[in-house]
Amino acid sequence: MRLRNILVNLALAAGGIVMLLPFVWMLSLSLKPENEIFTPDIAFLPREWDFANYVEAWTVGYAGTFVINGIVVTLGILVLQYLTIVPAAYVLARKRFQLRGLIMSTVLAVLLIPPQVTAIPVYMMLAEARLLDTYAALIIPFATSAFGIFLLRQSFKTVPQDLIDAARMDGASEVYTLWFVVVPQVFPALAAFGIFSVVTHWNDFFWPLLVVTSIERATPPLGISIFASSEGGTEVGAMMATATLIVMPLVIAFLIARRRFVEGVTLSGIKG
Amino acid sequence: MTGISLNAVSKRFGATDVVRDVSLDVAGGEFVSLLGPSGCGKTTLLRMIAGLETVTAGEICMGGETIQHLSPSARNIAMVFQSYALYPHKTVFENVAFPLLMQQSMVLRLPWLRHLVPNRHRVDAEIAARVDPVCHLLGIDHLTARKPAQLSGGQRQRVALARAMVREPKLFLMDEPLSNLDAKLRAATRAEIIDLHRRLGVTFLYVTHDQGEAMTMSSRIVLLNEGRIQQVGTPLDLYNDPANLFVAEFIGLPKINVLDLHADGKEGRIDGIVLREMPSEIDGVPTPRGAQLHVGLRPEALQLCSEDHPHAMSGPVHIIEHLGNEAILRVSKDAKDICIRVQPEQAIGLSPGRTVSFRPAWERALLFDANGSRLRATRLRAAA
Structure with missing residues (x-):
């Protein structure tokens, strides 16, 4: 039994090391002065701690801009998604109307379509509207989410009808009932969806690459890539510092909301 | 108000x-x-x-x-x-x-x-x-x-x-x-x-x-x-x-006993048992002749009696519920389960399996036609 425990722990530790090694290497490089970066031997700890890379990333580079862009875009997307998926999911879960079956099937069908398929038409629409290279171009295409509608619909179905009826008897309007009586009951599902949405759009590379050309509008992953190519890959230290700064907000958010995150994954595992 | x-x-x-x-x-x-x-x-x-x-x-x-x-x-x-x-x-x-x-x-x-x-x-x-x-x-x-x-x-x-x-x-x-x-x-x-x-x-x-x-x-x-x-x-x-x-079956606990009654002049048959000297009136209604009826007898509308009573029915007791102030006897008769409410002392000495005889207290019987509608004196008079 104990031997098994040790073996299991060793296996897990090995997996953990493999996954963490790139991050450790990134941290290590970001803290080294330039002359320590290209050396034949491997040293994780810098001989001389150097924070100049961070200063450079923040002042000369655009790390701050990337983080702010990331926050604006992910939060903008999230707020719009909540505003659209909550009513849509509620109607699909609770109302009987003629086209419900068809609309629900459409939502499910959209789940199967990869975003790359619609990329070109959406790009052209944004171009027509002269919205390319703006926040709007990054946010509007993701203003709603088929996955979110589906996930939330399943949760809304579990809210007891009596609760909604009680609110009606007490004089709450339907919209008020939805947002202040029903939505609080499905908070775990909303949080789970929020986490997925933020992680997805923070890390999204494909869409920003298409619609953003100026570095001032770049989201974090696109920013790193622009930074890397513009520097010609020579300023490894500054690049790693930028990468560290960009990864930080998500890592910190994850550490704070670790429990919810795991709950969210389990929840979507059951319901999604 | x-x-x-x-x-x-x-x-x-x-x-x-x-x-x-x-x-x-x-x-x-x-x-x-x-x-x-x-x-x-x-x-x-x-x-x-x-x-x-x-x-x-x-x-x-x-x-x-x-x-x-x-x-x-x-x-x-x-x-x-x-x-x-x-x-x-x-x-x-x-x-x-x-x-x-x-x-x-x-x-x-x-x-x-x-x-x-x-x-x-x-x-x-x-x-x-x-x-x-x-x-x-x-x-x-x-x-x-x-x-x-x-x-x-x-x-x-x-x-x-x-x-x-x-x-x-x-x-x-x-x-x-x-x-x-x-x-x-x-x-x-x-x-x-x-x-x-x-x-x-x-x-x-x-x-x-x-x-x-x-x-x-x-x-x-x-x-x-x-x-x-x-x-x-x-x-x-x-x-x-x-x-x-x-209504009769829904209201009342234990449930009312419903028996099939076929009255034919002075004789009547309840669930096939011949009863001699039928009362001339049940539930305020002159006992109809030749009709297939249901008679509803609440547990307190059945009484224990001697087996030679003209209206006696009998069956083995299978459950005795002593409730203190009264006792409920559940008697098996054919496939039916008949409930009789008795005084507590009447249940003393009875044991499951003993056969008991009981008869309807006609003055408390309720009479229904074959469709389950109550036969009421007023309604009959109105029809006549």
């Missing part, structure tokens, strides 16, 4: 008629139970009165005015749900205050924005001044800061009652409010609801499938089956003078 009247109310879901042609007048201040087996339409009827379901046909009036077109909250009706339907994310105080909060302006209803409203404190104080006495009356004033999940079943029930009372409605609707409580608490809460009704003096409509609950609580009972009213009357009316076999 406002009563409510239903005029030929029907409800249809798709192809199913759930409520059919129900007419009913409830006077102000009455406590009326809607009783029936599950699926009889009693809850649907209640929900139509509440405004949670539309009415397919007919009219619902309150205080002389039709209310069908009004939204549930505009009807000034409160409802206690079977599941209590407390808002899980709100405290007890917030739950009870919710109907009052909903009467305020839009901004005051919103969770964060309300802090911007200057007269918020005055409004909050007014709401508290109405919530507190209700919580005090129901003995939940020490629980106001808790969430529903931290309450016991009985406490949740009181919160649901408080939330219904706080608006001072003209009509209380209750949908099986006791069914989630354990037996002991149920009896206590039953008494409390009766007390509450007396104190508030408003009209109560109470849905239940438990005939004992309906019998003990209500001034009148409306017995429904398959969406139709079977009988309306006081509890004793329904017990002593049921309109049909369904």
